[in-house]
Amino acid sequence: MTTVLICDDRRSVREGLTRVMSAVPGVSRIDCVAHGDELLARFSRQAVDVVLVGTQRAVPTGVEATRRLVSAHPQANVIVFGAPDDAGSIAAAIAGGARGYLRWDASRPELVAALAHTLASTAVPAPRQPSDPGVQLTERELQVLRGMSQGKSNGQIGRELYLSEDTVKTHARRLFRKLGVRDRAQAVAHGFRRGLVS
Template sequence: MTTVLICDDRRSVRDGLARVLSAFPGVGRIDCVSTDEELYLRYVREPVDIVLVGMQRALSVGLTAARKLVAADPGANVIVFGAPGDAPTVATAIAGGARGYLRWDASRPEVVAPVASTLANVSVPAPRDPSASDVHLTQREMQVLYGMSQGKSNGEIGRELFLAEDTVKTHAKRMFVKLGVRDRAQAVAHGFRRGLMT
């Protein structure tokens, strides 16, 4: 299971991101800290798969924290988040080693997408990686994939679609084969990365 560490000085932001990410398949433990010092000490003591660093109130602090983490661990997967439409910030963050950038006004799918992309890169590579144009999912398979992206169980998806749980599992297995993935987490990650879901 993927572990996530969120750093922002506002509890409401930390809690909001944690709620969204906790429903994402494949995400296990989510920890939160409020300062860049806590972030660095926590990461050094217990590295995680994905780090989310806020930069809204203290842009330089967020960028410095991202750089410091990447310097300590070049393999760190850091995603920074800040003001929308701030191209210089995005460029600076990426140049500093961040793997992605998230806008403050992002919708739920937009919050999940960069994490899904990073998760897909962190996970064991899928057997094959067809492009979106090569993937042709049925309507049912897309509905099952969408349900998975919301963290729903096969039973919950079945109840929403008026399908037996075994039928949902069958659609899921076929969809896994088409996407070239092995589990729900990879299916959702690849679905977002290939633009099958927005």
Template sequence: MATVLVCDDSPTTREALRRAVAEVPGVSRVVGASSGEEVLERWPAERPAVVLMDVRMPGIGGVEATRRLVSRHPEATVVVLTVAEDAEGVAQAVAAGARGYVVKDADREELTAAVLQAVDASRPAVRGRRRLEPEQAPRLTDRELQVLTGMSRGRSNAEIGRDLYLSEDTVKTHARRLFRKLGAADRAQAVAVGFRWGMVR
């Protein structure tokens, strides 16, 4: 049975997530925190299996809190909470050590899947196998990598097109192809996968 720590500066959002996560099979306890600073203070005592961390918060914020937490406690498993299409926030959080992300308005099924996957990944027997082997990485074309890099910097399709002297429709075509290759449903997920593979930095 696992403990999950939910961190969000909004009491309403935090309570809604706490109630939803409490219904996930295998989760025995859900505790809340209102800031990244509070997570850093409470983690050693709580030792949660998973931290659900809001990316955008006052104070040190979710990205820096993730960086500090994982630096101090490499065994910590952080999944960031974000709004849809916040590719930049997801990219920064993954670079800081987050294992994945879930959007705040995810339905119960999506939230349950994200929590269960994170809890599973937090187990010592599994953690050592989580690093992806280089030979398994999907192959992107140079152009697809350029588009993915633009996404990781928070640029729109139109802005990426201007940078690469491509039409917006052509950028969208490359985006669809790289989504398919990476098994990603959207920009944020594609950027997160790209960071895990070392395709973007």
């Protein structure tokens, strides 16, 4: 049976995730905390199988909580959850030791898969894996990925690279396909894990 600890400063999010997680087969206990200090104290008293930590652009506590927890307890299995366009926070949490991430709107099957992968291999793969794990991105695709990791829009990336926004979108679609991801957040998280961006 799997024990889960949810950390988010919004009560409505904690309650909503608890309702969803309680319906996931195999989950035996769900606890909640609101802040990073509570997370560290609770995990130190009683370790759990999986920790879900929320990230928000305006409140960097989720990223910092992840970093502090993994630093103190390297065995902690942390999954961050956030908006798909919040690539910066998600990437920072991955860099800080999170095993993977989920979108706010993750379905129950996605939650089940994330928990299973985390417990089985201590890593949450992207929903679609690249057919060739050793695939190489072009220099232009890497430049676009780096721009995404810095939270820049397609227009901003295009202006810096002297490309049209449509051309940037084309490069983005290609790198998504090569990496086997669906959106910016997944691409940036994957890039951090593979050391393509820093």
